[in-house]
Amino acid sequence: MSKILIRGAQVLGGEVQDVLIDGETIAEVGTGLSAEGATVIEAQGQVLLPGLVDLHTHLREPGREDSETVLTGTRAAASGGYTAVFAMANTHPVADTAGVVEQVWRLGKESGYCDVQPIGAVTVGLEGKKLAELGAMHDSAAGVTVFSDDGKCVDDAVIMRRALEYVKAFGGVVAQHAQEPRLTEGAQMNEGIVSAELGLGGWPAVAEESIIARDVLLAEHVGSRVHICHLSTAGSVEIVRWAKSRGIDVTAEVTPHHLLLTDELVRSYNPVYKVNPPLRTEKDVLALREALADGTIDIVATDHAPHPHEDKDCEWAAAAMGMVGLETALSVVQQTMVETGLLDWAGVADRMSFAPARIGRATGHGRPVSAGEPANLTLVDPAYRGVVDPADFASRSRNTPYEGRELPGRVTHTILRGRATVVDGKLA
Structure with missing residues (x-):
């Protein structure tokens, strides 16, 4: 050896x-x-850090190999310092069966650049109407423990409750894309002064915060685990902080771009800044940094969302939402958290390795740098x-x-x- x-x-x-x-x-x-x-x-x-772990990556395969493949995505992950990534379920076909998650898991094994743990869909086809095969995906070779309809919100409270009850049986977690769909119809960017001046449809903070408030209460009622994807507002921080003070089993993530960028950048109408949830205000950015520093927000996750050139090089309204992030995440965290004195490198190791590995149960990752x-x-x-x-x-x-x-x-x-x-x- x-x-x-x-x-x-x-x-x-x-x-x-x-x-x-x-x-x-x-x-x-x-x-x-x-x-x-x-x-x-x-x-x-x-x-020297433990290998980074990303709980929120879009690898696009199967179905959108023009954007990314498991091989190219894991090469990007390795370049960014990651040794394990969790692949979101919004593929084509959707990763809502044991067969699809096993396909993604095997492609990860073949890539050799980092470990790939598939995330299973909560509902069939991400349609929010019927629970997917959660137990079968967990019992498959992929051993799925994290379930999410990311890209879409599980907005039906009954379906969300049933999902939380189901995953509780095997210690799984539901990762929620918090977006009340009726409040964000036609939304193009953060609702606020900039959206009003630009005449673009607004994505209000309450659309995120209302879902988080509902879901932490459901998690408390059921006694299950809920994880909040790409938390982006100061109000969301306060809700999660309150939930944790009550002992509710909730964890939350923030993306690098929400730690650095604001909605002022949208004035350029450059679709590279179009993302879901949208870039928020400077007040929100500062609140997110403080929450990551004090542990209210548990982890940094990239929400790496690759798109081909034609899906972004177009007018703002027609552009796809999302940004790539695996290869720049650690640098952004260094700039926003380490160089500002909010986190030391041991804190970075916790937020980008130890904690995400613990939440996602990534065996062999997020371990101390010690013998054995x-x-x-x-x-x-x-x-x-x-x-x-x-x-x-x-x-x-x-x-x-x-x-x-x-x-x-x-x-x-x-x-x-x-x-x-x-x-x-x-x-x-």
């Missing part, structure tokens, strides 16, 4: 140590380590500064809101079970 010696890294941004990997496992952590025949990575000045643990690791150079060029992306799509923007940090190495998938910033 191969050996890798990482020398002089700041483990979780703290103590400088060497890490020896033997095969698929971390063999030793200490100082002055050596190993005959080992591949040596000189990591002075770099931060699986060697799923990410090395980042925090001193690096670079301008984002989508032509460099491993993703099949290029719809990034950061093109031409300087961001800090660069993933230099990603290691999946002792095998380097990224070496010196390039895919192995």
Whole structure:
């Protein structure tokens, strides 16, 4: 079995140590380590993190391979420092049966760049009318534990209650796309001053907040787990904070773009900024950062949403919603959370590895950097500064809101079970 010696890294941004990997496992952590025949990575000045875990990725396969495939998506994930991603169910066909989730799971196994855990649909065809085969998907080879109709809200309270009751039996979690559909008909961007000035249909904060309020109460009533996808408003933060104070089993995620970008960017009418939920106000951005820092929001998730050129290079109203995010997420978190003093690197490890792995039950991921643990690791150079060029992306799509923007940090190495998938910033 191969050996890798990482020398002089700041483990979780703290103590400088060497890490020896033997095969698929971390063999030793200490100082002055050596190993005959080992591949040596000189990591002075770099931060060593557990491999990142994304609880919210759209890989598009099967059905929209023009946007992304499991292979290209996992290559993008590895480039961004991820060793595991959870693939959303809004594929074609929808991942609402054991057969489809097993197909995605097997494609992930074949890719070899990061582990892929499928997310099963809550309802058949994402139509919100009838529960999908939750038990069969859980009992399949894919072992699904997270279920979501993301892209659509499970707006029927009875269906949502039944889903929460069903997954409780095996410790699963329902991940809700919180969007009251009647309040967002024709919505094009955040409802507020900017939407009024531009004459674009508004997506009000209450459309998100009302669903979150309902669902945390349902989770409390049932005694089940609910996870809030891409939380985006200051009001949503307060509802989740209140729910947690009552002991309700709720977790929440925020995307990198909601930590950095605001609805003021929509004044350009550039569809790259069109996303669901929409970019909100500066007040919301600051509230989201504080909530991620204090633990009200548990994790950062990318909501990586690739689209082909023709779906974005068009007029605003016709453009698809979504942004790619796997390859820039860690840099955005460094800029918005680490360089502002809101989180240290140990906090980043928690929000981007430990906590998402725990919520999604990603076996072997989100583990401490210590002897005997699986060697799923990410090395980042925090001193690096670079301008984002989508032509460099491993993703099949290029719809990034950061093109031409300087961001800090660069993933230099990603290691999946002792095998380097990224070496010196390039895919192995």
